[in-house]
Amino acid sequence: MFFDYYIFDPKLEVFKKDKVLTDIPFAQFNAEQKVIDGFVAKGANAYTIITYEFRDGKYFKTKEEDISN
Numbered sequence: 001m002f003f004d005y006y007i008f009d010p011k012l013e014v015f016k017k018d019k020v021l022t023d024i025p026f027a028q029f030n031a032e033q034k035v036i037d038g039f040v041a042k043g044a045n046a047y048t049i050i051t052y053e054f055r056d057g058k059y060f061k062t063k064e065e066d067i068s069n
Contacts, residue, residue, distance in 0.1 A: 003027070020059045024052065035062070045069040 005021035008014075021027060024038035036059075038050045051063040 020052075024050070042066070042068075 002022065002025055005018045005027075006015035007018045007021075009016050021036070024036060026039040028037045028039075030037065034053060036052045036054070038052070040048045040050065042048055046066065046068040049063070049065045049067060050061060051065075052059050053062050054060075
């Protein structure tokens with residue numbers, strides 16, 4: 001499931017759609033580790049976890065892990 005995420009731009013005083021966050025499926029935010037995990041189904045018992053970090057105003061894909069049960 002995809003959601004639209006809007007980030008507040010304090011300079012322009014408006015919310016702007018964040019295209020990177022919007023493209024992460026089933027995003028789960030971990031504030032403690034400062035990462036965002038996305039989940040992509042590969043089949044009935046398999047999926048991929050894609051982990052992103054946000055540093056210096058940019059997103060970095062740091063990990064991609066295939067899981068099968």
